[in-house]
Amino acid sequence: MSDVSRPSPSDTGSGARSARTAAVIPAAGRGVRLGPGAPKALRALNGTPMLVHAVRAMAASRAVSLVVVVAPPDGAAEVKSMLDVHALPERTDFLVVPGGESRQESVRLGLDALPPGYDIVLVHDAARPLVPVDTVDAVIEAVRDGAPAVVPALPLADTVKEVEPAAEPGTPEPVVATPERARLRAVQTPQGFDRATLVRAHETVTDNVTDDASMIEQLGVPVVTVPGHEEAFKVTRPLDLVLAEAVLARRRLNDGF
Numbered sequence: 001m002s003d004v005s006r007p008s009p010s011d012t013g014s015g016a017r018s019a020r021t022a023a024v025i026p027a028a029g030r031g032v033r034l035g036p037g038a039p040k041a042l043r044a045l046n047g048t049p050m051l052v053h054a055v056r057a058m059a060a061s062r063a064v065s066l067v068v069v070v071a072p073p074d075g076a077a078e079v080k081s082m083l084d085v086h087a088l089p090e091r092t093d094f095l096v097v098p099g100g101e102s103r104q105e106s107v108r109l110g111l112d113a114l115p116p117g118y119d120i121v122l123v124h125d126a127a128r129p130l131v132p133v134d135t136v137d138a139v140i141e142a143v144r145d146g147a148p149a150v151v152p153a154l155p156l157a158d159t160v161k162e163v164e165p166a167a168e169p170g171t172p173e174p175v176v177a178t179p180e181r182a183r184l185r186a187v188q189t190p191q192g193f194d195r196a197t198l199v200r201a202h203e204t205v206t207d208n209v210t211d212d213a214s215m216i217e218q219l220g221v222p223v224v225t226v227p228g229h230e231e232a233f234k235v236t237r238p239l240d241l242v243l244a245e246a247v248l249a250r251r252r253l254n255d256g257f
Contacts, residue, residue: 021140022066022118023058023190024110027051027126028073028099041126042075042082043241046248050235051079052086053129058122058190059092060133063140067092068113069126070099070106107212108202114195120144121198123212124190130247131190131232138226139192149216150192152228153185160184187211188228197221 027041041051051069058064071079080096088094097113099106107123114121120143122136135152142150159181163173191213201215209215213223235244 020118021061021063021120021122022068022114023064023122023124024068024070024107024114025051025054025058025124025126026070026099026103026106026110027054027079028070028103028106042079043235045129045235045241045244048086049082050129051126052083054124054126054131055083055088055094057129057131057133058124058136059089059094061136061140062091063120063137064122065092066114066118067094068110069094069096070110071096073098073100102208103210104202104208104215111195111199111202119195120192121195122190122192123198125234127235128189128232129235130244131188132229135188135227135229135232136190139190142224142226143192143194147192147224148194148197148221149213149223151211151213151223151225152188152190152232153225154188154228154230156181156184156186185225186228187213187225188232188234 041054042049044050045053055067055069058067069079069083076096076098083094083096095113097109100109110123111121120140122139124131131152139150139152160179161175162177162179163175166173189211191211193212193216197216197219198212201212201219201221205215205218207218209218216223231247233240233243235241
């Protein structure tokens with residue numbers, strides 16, 4: 001485990017409630033769809049690495065007192081130095097640990113690094129740097145109210161088709177079905193969990209899954225959604241970077257962000 005960069009905040013008085021929530025940000029992926037260069041999480045957005053924006057987004061919630069960043073296996077020291085030089089809220093501590101070969105393994109390593117005393121865990125994509133604090137708080141509040149697993153989600157604007165995948169990329173794919181759009185949601189992060197439930201999922205589920213909520217579903221534990229936000233989109237392609245820059249420009253104009 002890497003050293004914590006600041007003393008942990010006191011768990012007394014009004015801070016005791018906020019100290020129960022920690023966020024894990026897996027940031028060990030390469031992000032090949034953004035093209036060659038630095039790992040996706042370290043790409044600059046408005047002159048600041050995306051990962052720093054993501055850490056700040058979690059730290060913006062007064063309920064989050066610890067952020068665990070899971071770095072590329074050979075880049076933990078670089079990531080820790082980068083976070084040290086960027087302004088983060090003093091009330092929020094951060095920890096950097098090396099990640100694994102898969103997202104699932106990296107989240108597990110982040111969970112292993114969590115100190116005792118954090119009963120709620122958020123898992124957030126480093127590639128969603130602009131999630132608003134209201135969304136973060138809504139996820140935390142739903143877990144506090146008793147939900148073991150919570151995901152922010154948005155209704156779909158497009159009709160979705162289920163297809164038979166083509167044998168060769170770019171060739172026509174037969175449509176199998178058209179799911180009822182009203183029952184579908186596009187899921188975002190941070191996803192929030194009761195810590196014990198999430199740990200049990202990572203100890204039990206061995207299938208390679210795309211998000212942690214899917215692991216909870218495999219345990220037979222209920223997962224609920226709260227409203228997501230259009231600005232919590234995932235930056236995976238060059239066009240997404242352009243959109244993210246536009247969102248930041250609008251925030252600066254409207255809010256002095």
